[in-house]
Amino acid sequence: MKSITFENFIIQAGTDASLVPTDMATTNATVKFTYKNTGTFFGIHVTADPFTLSYSQLNLAAGDLKKFYQGRSGRRTASVNVKGNKVPLYGSGPTLMAQPAGGKGGAGKVIPVPMVLRTTVRSQAYVLGALVKPRFTKEVECKVVMNPYKLNKPVSLEKACKYS
Numbered sequence: 001m002k003s004i005t006f007e008n009f010i011i012q013a014g015t016d017a018s019l020v021p022t023d024m025a026t027t028n029a030t031v032k033f034t035y036k037n038t039g040t041f042f043g044i045h046v047t048a049d050p051f052t053l054s055y056s057q058l059n060l061a062a063g064d065l066k067k068f069y070q071g072r073s074g075r076r077t078a079s080v081n082v083k084g085n086k087v088p089l090y091g092s093g094p095t096l097m098a099q100p101a102g103g104k105g106g107a108g109k110v111i112p113v114p115m116v117l118r119t120t121v122r123s124q125a126y127v128l129g130a131l132v133k134p135r136f137t138k139e140v141e142c143k144v145v146m147n148p149y150k151l152n153k154p155v156s157l158e159k160a161c162k163y164s
Contacts, residue, residue, distance in 0.1 A: 001161045002032040002077065003154035004117065006146050011096055016088040023093025024086040027061040029053060029146075031080045031117065032154075037070040042125045044070045044136075049120040051080050055113055058092060060084045065119075082117075117142040117157070139164045 007028040014024035031051055037044050048065040061084030070076055089096070096113055123136045142161040 001117075001140060001142055001157040002034055003156050004032075004082075004142075004144055005030045005154045006151050008151060009113070009146055009148060011089070011093055012086075014086055014088075016090075020088075022091070023089040023096075025060050025084065025089055025093075025096075026086055027053065027082070027084040029061065029082045031063070031082055031157075032077060033080075033157075034075060034077045035070055035121070035123075036075045037072060039125065040073050042127050043072050043074075044123045044125045046070055046121065046123045048080075048122060051082050051117060051119045053082050053084070054116050054118070055096070056092060058087070058089065060087050060115070065121075070123075112148070113146045115144050115146055117144055 007030065008026065009028075010026040012024055012026070013021065015021050035046055045067065046065075046069070047067045050062045050064050052059050053061040061082045063080045063082035065078060065080050068076065068078065096111065118139075118141050121138045121140065125134050126132075127134065140161055140163055142157045144155055144157065144160055147155075
């Protein structure tokens with residue numbers, strides 16, 4: 001994983017599908033990652049589970065990687081748009097907002113929010129046609145902090161991710 005860029009993060013009042021009033025979050029981010037095929041004799045078909053961006057146990061946004069083919073001994077940088085539109089927070093909204101000066105009335109500002117980005121990258125090679133098909137999976141989990149004062153600036157994920 002290379003970086004994540006948060007384009008916007010908005011918390012507003014709204015109602016969920018059952019008309020329960022709650023805070024709603026709208027998130028838009030772009031994740032960039034590099035995939036390297038070290039195989040010298042075969043190319044690899046790459047897919048991934050949806051990239052999910054979550055706060056606590058709430059999934060705030062998700063995005064899909066477009067399938068691609070990576071040729072032998074090649075490298076590619078791919079980007080995934082991770083979006084969430086008016087996701088209900090069910091009581092988590094106040095924990096994401098700072099109290100306004102004086103502590104009374106008015107809306108607070110959004111404070112830095114710790115989030116987790118998760119996905120599973122799957123790749124499959126076709127060696128000797130369809131006769132031999134080795135498969136590889138890599139689970140990725142990155143801890144990132146969304147700072148509302150650093151929107152539209154890439155946040156490095158190189159040291160924030162665990163691979164298994």
